[in-house]
Amino acid sequence: MRTRIIILLVFMTFLSCKNTFCPSFPENIDNYFPYLKGEVIKFSNQNNDTLCITVVKNWVSDSYSYKWNCKCSCEATAGFNTDLENVHLLRIEGRITIYNEENRSELTTEIYNAHINSDTFTIILENTNPYSSENNSIFGDTIRIEKEEFNRINTILIVKGKGIVEFYDKNQNCTWIKIQ
Helix, strand or coil: CCHHHHHHHHHHHHHHHCCECCCCCCCCCCCCCCCCCCCEEECCCCCCCCCEEEEEEEECCCCEEEECCCCCCEEEEEEEEECCCCCCEEEEEEEEEECCCEEEEEEEEEEEECCCEEEEEEEEEEEECCCCCCHHCCCEEEEEECCCCCEEEEEEEEEEEEEEEEEEECCCCCCCCCCC
């Protein structure tokens, strides 16, 4: 009996040592946030004001693994953060999150108003495998999100390969348009 218990414990130990492999962010997804660290993103409005924000971080997740007995799920991300712009007090964070096991993808842009509050814009795409080479443009070429309830920003426009190209700012009563 003692031998059986020892064998069972050894067997369970080997079973619990398995790792689950999580893939990196899919290379085939077109870049909706094509910003580099240190890049200055410039916008202007109809009043000839300029908004210049600097990208302080950008990332694309690599593959990783975790223990088989962990109650975790795989996710892969890509995105960017900017600093707080001094004049108009805006900061932007954008990210794409892929939930591999769920065949779910999320594109989120959050625009912060001087760290006080933020407006979050999210598109969720279900039942589409982002790792399939046929799904390189899973969110489409142009993403426009308009919110009825918002703090400062109510509309945002994102173009594949160009990033955020415009957004409406209630505080300034203007539309900020990206300067090429």
